[in-house]
Amino acid sequence: MEGFVALYIFMLAAFTGYEIISKVPVILHTPLMSGSNFVHGIVLVGAMVAMGHAETDMQTLVGFIAVLLAAGNAVGGYVVTERMLEMFKSSGGKK
Amino acid sequence: MDFIVDGSYFIAAILFIFGLKRMSSPVTARRGIVWAGVGMVLATIITYFHKDIHHNYVWMSLAILIGGAIAWVTAKRVKMTDMPQMIALYNGMGGGAAAAIAAVILMQEKEISITLQVLAVFGALIGTIALSGSMIAFAKLQGLMWKTYRFPNQQWVNLFVFLVTLIIGFYITFSGTAYGMGILSIFFILALIFGVLMTIPIGGADMPVVISLYNAFTGLAVGFEGYVIGNPAMMIAGIVVGSAGTMLTQLMAKAMNRPITNVLFSNFGDGGDGKIEAATGSMKEIDANDVAVMMAFAEKVIIVPGYGMAVAQAQHKVWEMTKLLQERGVTVKFAIHPVAGRMPGHMNVLLAEAGVPYDIIYDLDEINEEFETTDVTLVIGANDVVNPAARTDTNSPIYGMPILNADASKNTIVIKRGKGTGFTGIENQLFFAEKTNMLYGDGATAVSELITAIKEL
Numbered sequence: 417m418e419g420f421v422a423l424y425i426f427m428l429a430a431f432t433g434y435e436i437i438s439k440v441p442v443i444l445h446t447p448l449m450s451g452s453n454f455v456h457g458i459v460l461v462g463a464m465v466a467m468g469h470a471e472t473d474m475q476t477l478v479g480f481i482a483v484l485l486a487a488g489n490a491v492g493g494y495v496v497t498e499r500m501l502e503m504f505k506s507s508g509g510k511k
Numbered sequence: 512m513d514f515i516v517d518g519s520y521f522i523a524a525i526l527f528i529f530g531l532k533r534m535s536s537p538v539t540a541r542r543g544i545v546w547a548g549v550g551m552v553l554a555t556i557i558t559y560f561h562k563d564i565h566h567n568y569v570w571m572s573l574a575i576l577i578g579g580a581i582a583w584v585t586a587k588r589v590k591m592t593d594m595p596q597m598i599a600l601y602n603g604m605g606g607g608a609a610a611a612i613a614a615v616i617l618m619q620e621k622e623i624s625i626t627l628q629v630l631a632v633f634g635a636l637i638g639t640i641a642l643s644g645s646m647i648a649f650a651k652l653q654g655l656m657w658k659t660y661r662f663p664n665q666q667w668v669n670l671f672v673f674l675v676t677l678i679i680g681f682y683i684t685f686s687g688t689a690y691g692m693g694i695l696s697i698f699f700i701l702a703l704i705f706g707v708l709m710t711i712p713i714g715g716a717d718m719p720v721v722i723s724l725y726n727a728f729t730g731l732a733v734g735f736e737g738y739v740i741g742n743p744a745m746m747i748a749g750i751v752v753g754s755a756g757t758m759l760t761q762l763m764a765k766a767m768n769r770p771i772t773n774v775l776f777s778n779f780g781d782g783g784d785g786k787i788e789a790a791t792g793s794m795k796e797i798d799a800n801d802v803a804v805m806m807a808f809a810e811k812v813i814i815v816p817g818y819g820m821a822v823a824q825a826q827h828k829v830w831e832m833t834k835l836l837q838e839r840g841v842t843v844k845f846a847i848h849p850v851a852g853r854m855p856g857h858m859n860v861l862l863a864e865a866g867v868p869y870d871i872i873y874d875l876d877e878i879n880e881e882f883e884t885t886d887v888t889l890v891i892g893a894n895d896v897v898n899p900a901a902r903t904d905t906n907s908p909i910y911g912m913p914i915l916n917a918d919a920s921k922n923t924i925v926i927k928r929g930k931g932t933g934f935t936g937i938e939n940q941l942f943f944a945e946k947t948n949m950l951y952g953d954g955a956t957a958v959s960e961l962i963t964a965i966k967e968l
Contacts, residue, residue, distance in 0.1 A: 495586035
């Protein structure tokens with residue numbers, strides 16, 4: 417059952433992603449790609465857990481790299497997206 | 512405590528989905544990213560209380576600080592025109608992180624179920640490909656490696672490397688914990704090599720599609736590793752991005768009228784098997800003053816910006832010129848091709864940066880019929896997106912790509928740095944057309960000249 421619950425989660429999440437993107441105007445493609453790039457920065461959480469129960473030095477080292485990279489993904493993704501969207505505000509244009 | 516941790520992940524997942532949803536409309540987009548950001552901070556902080564984390568708190572925090580600081584500084588400093596490669600870079604880091612998580616799990620002696628093993632290995636594979644592939648994409652867009660590397664039988668070599676990687680992956684999956692560090696290292700190295708091999712033959716013009724694809728890859732890898740590590744927030748966020756990214760990739764490929772398989776497995780420029788029609792006639796040069804007169808006394812001007820405008824950072828100057836023309840009662844519109852620049856929407860972002868309002872920026876479909884009634888079309892640093900060969904020449908590699916009908920307007924002025932061909936290396940018939948005049952020069956300089964000339968009128 418456990419496995420099927422995961423399968424349901426995967427399926428519903430896939431539909432959600434599809435729905436979110438399908439009606440997006442072209443102008444937001446780049447910001448949205450950037451935004452979704454930020455969202456998968458949640459990998460940071462997994463990296464922390466992996467590092468937190470590392471058993472050997474080698475595992476700790478790989479875990480450290482995982483956390484480092486994931487933090488880069490999350491922070492970089494956020495700042496880039498924020499900067500991009502900032503411009504949409506300054507243009508003040510609403511259709 | 513477990514309940515609070517799980518509850519926080521649930522809230523984070525909701526915030527991500529709503530954040531992305533809000534990001535899909537220009538009006539709410541800014542709040543969207545803030546929502547997603549709140550979700551991320553919440554999830555990160557609460558993870559310190561996760562039951563599976565026993566030690567390494569200090570090192571963990573240090574890694575977050577270092578990784579975060581480097582990314583913060585680079586992301587703040589980068590120029591707007593360089594955004595696409597930064598997305599590639601951060602995306603590669605995410606893929607690498609997912610792969611590293613898988614590595615930690617696979618290194619542990621603990622027996623895990625076959626489903627977990629399969630997903631861990633599969634996530635590791637696509638995460639690693641996303642890592643090395645994104646790095647190559649970054650290097651290409653950053654100009655660190657311009658060349659497109661190709662060698663004979665490349666696709667067979669790629670297939671071979673991929674199959675070997677896959678076989679080793681199967682071995683790791685089904686051998687319980689019997690595999691050693693050696694074979695695991697080989698698996699990751701091969702996956703890295705495959706990511707490189709897969710990306711090097713792809714031309715720079717296709718990079719946005721590729722980056723978007725790797726973005727989807729990372730999403731999937733994150734989703735799979737999320738299942739392996741038992742974290743629903745990662746599963747949901749990862750798969751949402753995986754599916755949204757796949758959709759986005761398809762939309763982009765569609766905008767270029769090239770199926771995604773074409774982007775990945777065929778070499779751009781190899782499309783036609785016959786001879787490409789040679790351009791006839793000659794390019795006529797024009798002086799900035801003449802262009803200024805033409806535009807200032809026109810009724811309608813359409814500006815077609817391309818990557819050249821982005822490189823020259825000319826968007827501010829272009830807007831300044833536009834305002835001058837508007838003061839003189841000229842209707843000015845911007846026509847944006849879906850793949851203008853290096854990413855769909857990239858031009859819109861740049862124009863928005865300069866302060867150009869939305870309502871004078873038009874998509875291909877909205878504006879294409881208007882070219883016929885336009886007095887002057889000003890093409891700034893764009894080439895392939897206005898090449899009429901895409902409509903007429905079946906041998907052209909860009910045949911079938913929807914283009915902006917700049918050639919239909921009464922006059923076309925092309926601002927271009929030199930006489931060379933565009934990114935795809937195809938001659939542009941438009942430049943040789945009767946109604947076309949060339950204004951040579953760097954985008955920013957040429958537009959500055961135009962501004963001065965218009966002011967003097």
